[in-house]
Amino acid sequence: MLSERIKAATKNGHQNLEKQVVYRLKAIENNLDYADLLKFFFSYFETLEQQIANNIPASLEPYFRVRRSAKDIAKDIAVLGADLADLPQAFLPVIENKNQAIGALYVLEGSIMGGPYIVKMLQKQGIETGFNFFQGYGEQSAEKWAEFTKIINTEVAEEKDIEEAIASAHNTFEQFSNTFTNTINA
Numbered sequence: 001m002l003s004e005r006i007k008a009a010t011k012n013g014h015q016n017l018e019k020q021v022v023y024r025l026k027a028i029e030n031n032l033d034y035a036d037l038l039k040f041f042f043s044y045f046e047t048l049e050q051q052i053a054n055n056i057p058a059s060l061e062p063y064f065r066v067r068r069s070a071k072d073i074a075k076d077i078a079v080l081g082a083d084l085a086d087l088p089q090a091f092l093p094v095i096e097n098k099n100q101a102i103g104a105l106y107v108l109e110g111s112i113m114g115g116p117y118i119v120k121m122l123q124k125q126g127i128e129t130g131f132n133f134f135q136g137y138g139e140q141s142a143e144k145w146a147e148f149t150k151i152i153n154t155e156v157a158e159e160k161d162i163e164e165a166i167a168s169a170h171n172t173f174e175q176f177s178n179t180f181t182n183t184i185n186a
Contacts, residue, residue: 002156002165003149006106009166013173018114020180025121034127035082038073041133043090044179046070048104048172051092055101059155063148067109068136076130091178093171099161102152103168107176109148112136 021037028034049070056064074084095101115134122131137144156165 001149001153002102002162003106003153005162006103006166006169010107010169010173013170013177014110017173017177017180020177021118022121024180025118025125028122028125028127031080031127031130032082034122034130035077035080038077038080038130038133039082039084039087040180042070042073042077042084043087044092044176045073045108047090048092048095048108051095052101052105052108055095055098056105057098057102057155059151060102060105063151064105067144068112068133072133075132079132080130088179088182091175093168093175095168097164099156099164100168102156103165103170104172105148106152106165106169107172109145112141113145115141 024037024040028037053064077084093100093104095104113136115136118134119131122134152165156162
């Protein structure tokens, strides 16, 4: 199944990105520091979501319309007393078809599973608000993840399509890491 194969194939990219995020989370001392971190997420998610939307298959459209998104990040930034000025540059994967869109969306949606841990880290550091995005779907996060993976496992079943979705997921992790380090690998 696609979801299991993507998870296994992108383990290193996921861990690399996670290390960068945790490093930045540990440095947060106040709401504005947290808002600055969220700007990286907003810049990346907002532009990537636009590319995904242009290539999303009909089977995922209802899910895609109601998922948590960059709009939730923007709300958190505002609640924290900041705005969307001075966004970091987002480095993006190429999204030209449904397989690439699904691979990229897998990475974005997968981040909901780590959100509760991020919220706990932030609360230990004295942050008390701005958790719309990282709370994901709240108590329904596992259910929404299961719904998502069921759709993508059905939508992408041919070996060549699976390989293309996996490559896209790998590139999505890599480019998100590049966004945090403000570099791009040629």
